[in-house]
Amino acid sequence: MQEPTPPAGTEAFLHEMRTEAGLLRDGLAPQGRADGASRLLSFAEKYAVAPALRDEALKLRLMSRLQGATPSNDLVLRMTALVDAILAEHTDAQGVAGLEERARVKAQLREHYLRSAPEQAVFFRCDGVAKRYGGFSMGTLTLELRLGEITGIVGQNGHGKTTLLKIVSGQLAPSEGTLAYPMLHQREPGIDWPVVKDHIAFVPQELPPWRGRLLDTLHFEAAIHGVKGEDNERDVRFMVERLDLGGHVDKRWDELSGGTKLRFALARALVWKPRLLVMDEPLANLDVLAKGRLLLDVRDLAQSYIHPMAVIMSSHDLYNLEAVCGQMVFLKNGRVDFVGAVGAIPARYGDQEFEIGTAMRSSQVRELLVGDLVTSVQQDGVHLRIRAVPGCQPMDVLRLLVERGIAITYFRDNSASIRRLFS
Numbered sequence: 404m405q406e407p408t409p410p411a412g413t414e415a416f417l418h419e420m421r422t423e424a425g426l427l428r429d430g431l432a433p434q435g436r437a438d439g440a441s442r443l444l445s446f447a448e449k450y451a452v453a454p455a456l457r458d459e460a461l462k463l464r465l466m467s468r469l470q471g472a473t474p475s476n477d478l479v480l481r482m483t484a485l486v487d488a489i490l491a492e493h494t495d496a497q498g499v500a501g502l503e504e505r506a507r508v509k510a511q512l513r514e515h516y517l518r519s520a521p522e523q524a525v526f527f528r529c530d531g532v533a534k535r536y537g538g539f540s541m542g543t544l545t546l547e548l549r550l551g552e553i554t555g556i557v558g559q560n561g562h563g564k565t566t567l568l569k570i571v572s573g574q575l576a577p578s579e580g581t582l583a584y585p586m587l588h589q590r591e592p593g594i595d596w597p598v599v600k601d602h603i604a605f606v607p608q609e610l611p612p613w614r615g616r617l618l619d620t621l622h623f624e625a626a627i628h629g630v631k632g633e634d635n636e637r638d639v640r641f642m643v644e645r646l647d648l649g650g651h652v653d654k655r656w657d658e659l660s661g662g663t664k665l666r667f668a669l670a671r672a673l674v675w676k677p678r679l680l681v682m683d684e685p686l687a688n689l690d691v692l693a694k695g696r697l698l699l700d701v702r703d704l705a706q707s708y709i710h711p712m713a714v715i716m717s718s719h720d721l722y723n724l725e726a727v728c729g730q731m732v733f734l735k736n737g738r739v740d741f742v743g744a745v746g747a748i749p750a751r752y753g754d755q756e757f758e759i760g761t762a763m764r765s766s767q768v769r770e771l772l773v774g775d776l777v778t779s780v781q782q783d784g785v786h787l788r789i790r791a792v793p794g795c796q797p798m799d800v801l802r803l804l805v806e807r808g809i810a811i812t813y814f815r816d817n818s819a820s821i822r823r824l825f826s
């Protein structure tokens with residue numbers, strides 16, 4: 404029988420996977436790196452279809468933990484072989500033993516490729532949505548949340564971020580507008596909320612405590628969402644390792660740090676594989692390293708090949724958020740001031756904007772910089788905001804700063820950033 408042709412986009416997907424595999428292999432050779440097995444685990448999480456390959460990744464991760472900083476040659480060989488097997492799964496299903504299993508993997512791949520076609524990957528859609536409380540109103544908003552994409556919500560305190568997240572996750576009914584969950588064939592009027600909520604995980608700002616050991620809680624959470632038996636064992640162990648909770652499985656809620664509590668909340672939300680992950684200010688209590696790690700983990704988990712998720716999260720950490728988000732929503736006094744792709748901001752402003760840190764006073768910098776290229780310099784908190792003519796490149800401004808002898812401690816191109824909308 405002739406193989407169906409994968410839709411457009413598959414080639415890009417395969418290219419991305421091969422590139423990641425190449426980087427991973429380079430990282431493993433010749434001696435294996437201490438974090439190689441952990442990276443392999445996230446690679447397997449993202450791309451492996453056959454459960455056996457994910458199990459192998461978990462096994463290798465546990466073995467590498469026992470072996471310490473320098474894994475044995477044998478272990479490195481097994482890791483490399485696993486990378487190849489996962490790649491082969493996607494090209495010819497050769498990584499998978501057994502004809503039946505191969506056919507199943509092929510069918511799953513085909514289904515996924517189809518699902519990834521842009522018009523089919525929308526998990527949530529809202530049109531003309533608004534919410535009114537006594538003296539506050541949020542909206543109107545038209546938005547799509549797609550599998551594999553992170554959407555960021557920013558805005559000052561009290562401007563409607565939590566309200567929006569609650570509407571998306573079905574906890575709050577909008578005053579007007581329509582909601583739809585196309586992948587579940589649910590749209591207003593008459594959305595079957597129990598069905599929809601079975602696919603949505605909500606990680607609130609205030610994390611709810613739990614009783615008992617972390618590991619038991621994860622097994623329980625998976626079980627009440629229908630993940631039973633061997634699948635429950637495997638998926639919980641996988642998520643524990645994936646989110647580096649291995650050292651905490653026997654702990655109770657009050658024995659964990661704020662960062663670990665959040666990783667646990669994430670494991671608890673993801674262990675039953677939701678289609679939409681909603682997080683309300685997850686970065687608020689994390690240190691600078693933990694923030695970066697969490698965002699990269701969420702991005703990889705969202706882009707998982709087998710279980711891609713749509714993610715929507717609010718945060719005041721604008722720059723970190725912009726680094727991982729595909730689209731942003733900016734709320735100002737409840738009004739939707741911007742919805743669109745990261746980088747789409749310049750369309751609104753003709754000129755360019757940069758942020759610098761320097762020990763010099765703003766008046767001195769202004770005197771030295773304003774001219775043909777730079778149009779204004781303003782104090783903005785601890786930094787200075789520089790506006791420059793349309794088309795001005797970061798290198799042009801950096802060159803000018805050097806020429807004029809302005810020593811800087813920090814430089815950022817904000818031309819395409821939501822930062823410009825805060826004022």
Ligand SMILES: Nc1ncnc2c1ncn2[C@@H]1O[C@H](COP(=O)(O)OP(=O)(O)OP(=O)(O)O)[C@@H](O)[C@H]1O
Nearest residue numbers: 536537538539558559560561562563564565566567
């Ligand atoms: N149940 C409610 N009834 C009436 N007003 C409410 C209710 N919930 C929120 N509000 C009001 O709606 C506005 C937006 O609140 P929301 O929690 O959505 O803001 P936010 O952007 O998430 O704020 P923060 O950044 O402080 O978490 C606030 O003025 C708040 O007081």
